Amino acid sequence: MARLSFLFASLFVLPALAGCITQNITVDDENRAIPSIGGSGQDIGEGTTTTVRIRDFVYNPSALTVRQGGTVTWVNDDTVPHTVTGNGFDSGQIAPGGSFTFRFPSAGTFSYYCSIHPAMAGTVTVQDGLSPAGSPSGRQGPSGSEGLPIIVELKNQSFSLQALAINEGTTVVFDNDDTIAHAITGPGIVDSGAIYPGGSYPHTFMQEGTYVYRLALYPENAITITVQRNVS
Ligand SMILES: [Cu+2]
Incomplete structure (x- = not known):
């Protein structure tokens, strides 16, 4: 079923890439969720x-x-x-x-x-030393404790971040700032379908764990999203 929907998305995506793609595109079992071991993380103070x-x-x-x-x-x-x-x-x-x-x-x-x-x-x-656990700590380490969506850009056939740590319940919006359409595959999303240039695809992560998502046409380009249990 996942493969069927992937093929369906490919019908939309491939015309935008005509002439660019000569390789076979496969989406394999690597898109399954990787169970997170000790996934809720540990807070470690400076000097430890x-x-x-x-x-x-x-x-x-x-x-x-x-x-x-x-x-x-x-x-x-x-x-x-x-x-x-x-x-x-x-x-x-x-x-x-x-x-x-x-x-x-x-x-x-x-x-x-x-x-x-x-x-x-x-x-x-x-x-950073000032933030309580789980609060935003700079552009490279955003976290969703404030209920704000996290934006991940798609451009240059890649994700703007390769890793992201968020709390449960956080919405991540994948914004396509690229010149071609993209589809995202992976657990929970499985297949976003075609996201056209200028378009976006939101997904809310409700389940603790570590998830790897890939661009369907560039499966070597991935983002690892670590979803942590809310600690308050
Ligand atoms: Cu090794």
């Missing part, structure tokens, strides 16, 4: 360290929240080397039994992955 353990090709927890200035240590409990590779930090290969520590000096949402096994992904959300 939290540990992420890597085992069976999974970062555990895969999503966590630290205070600005907090330190995260990744420990490789697996039998093969892994990396922790993000924007501004890269562990290089962490041998089995080894570890990597990084201090996050500024607020934002930092996604990372393993450069050896790119399917492995995680997110560190760093809250």
